[in-house]
Amino acid sequence: MLTKKFEAQQEDTTLKAVFNYLEQGWSDKKKMSQDLLSYWHVKDELGVQNGLLMRSCRLVIPASMKLKILDKLHAGHFGITKTRLRARETVWWPGISEEIAETVRRCSVFTSSNEEVAMKNRLDKAKRLISMIRVGRLSDIVWTDEKIFTAEVTHISQNHR
Ligand SMILES: [Zn+2]
Numbered sequence: 001m002l003t004k005k006f007e008a009q010q011e012d013t014t015l016k017a018v019f020n021y022l023e024q025g026w027s028d029k030k031k032m033s034q035d036l037l038s039y040w041h042v043k044d045e046l047g048v049q050n051g052l053l054m055r056s057c058r059l060v061i062p063a064s065m066k067l068k069i070l071d072k073l074h075a076g077h078f079g080i081t082k083t084r085l086r087a088r089e090t091v092w093w094p095g096i097s098e099e100i101a102e103t104v105r106r107c108s109v110f111t112s113s114n115e116e117v118a119m120k121n122r123l124d125k126a127k128r129l130i131s132m133i134r135v136g137r138l139s140d141i142v143w144t145d146e147k148i149f150t151a152e153v154t155h156i157s158q159n160h161r
Pocket of ligand 1: 074076077078107108
């Protein structure tokens with residue numbers, strides 16, 4: 001996995017230039033392309049760790065892998081805040097924040113414009129389901145939301161392990 005990301009970084013023209021700048025020092029800001037300027041702006045936080053280009057603790061993702069990573073960050077179809085939080089501790093590229101917001105906006109599963117309301121609704125729904133499971137009214141559960149049912153049942157069995 002790490003080797004694959006490493007190669008993807010090496011194959012990326014922009015990132016290759018960033019690697020060079022980190023090794024030999026940054027050139028004149030005025031001569032830089034727009035692409036490279038977005039790295040120049042955070043140059044104090046950029047570094048190479050074990051051959052990997054990082055921004056502090058975040059792996060710098062080359063353009064070729066962005067979509068794949070956005071998909072992973074948005075796994076579970078959470079909202080903008082939670083998806084950004086996942087990225088903050090793991091990966092970075094210029095404009096990642098906006099691209100996460102765009103991904104969540106396009107998501108057909110996460111449709112609520114208000115993340116907190118959606119989260120509260122999910123929780124309320126789950127709580128209702130749990131109480132139904134507790135009293136054993138399985139016939140009631142059959143027509144309820146399968147997704148939440150599955151998620152909460154998994155959660156419970158983990159707690160009892
Ligand atoms: Zn989604």
